[in-house]
Amino acid sequence: EPEVTQTPSHQVTQMGQEVILRCVPISNHLYFYWYRQILGQKVEFLVSFYNNEISEKSEIFDDQFSVERPDGSNFTLKIRSTKLEDSAMYFCASSESKKSYEQYFGPGTRLTVT
């Protein structure tokens, strides 16, 4: 069964450093998403992406964040200057279309900012 993959599984970085989290969505999917989950809290929507542009973003997704689909398979989330409060699990998801009932989530990248 096709699945969303994410790398790395765990990333440790120092405050102020840039990080790039990588995702490979399911190959025929057209919509891509990033969510995050701070330890012990709810899963929060960050951004959706379609046709090489952001479709929707939340208040969390400020100027420190950016997304890119650099080639036909990868989807990345960049945090320019990490803060302690960016420590969280980051999940990538993809769906066939906007009206797809099912979003497929990856296993997540645990980001620890020290």
Next chain:
Amino acid sequence: DAKTTQPTSMDCAEGRAANLPCNHSTISGNEYVYWYRQIHSQGPQYIIHGLKNNETNEMASLIITEDRKSSTLILPHATLRDTAVYYCIVREGRDDKIIFGKGTRLHILP
């Protein structure tokens, strides 16, 4: 904010049916009821969705009341692997994002 209310936690004996309730009294006509679950430290997983009618798939059944103000997710024969947080979500069909609430933490007891 999430438009649903769920119990914080529930227990169910292994092999029995797990019935997870959800209230969504402000649901509108074009909003679907979705269920996802999150096994510890993994990404959320889609289970089932419905609009008005009851639905069944290989994972679960979804019973929606006639007034659509509440629903129940049924796992017919719960196993230890069903221990997870279960999220009931109300979402318009054209919505991009999923808004997760706190969900119900389901413990399956051996």
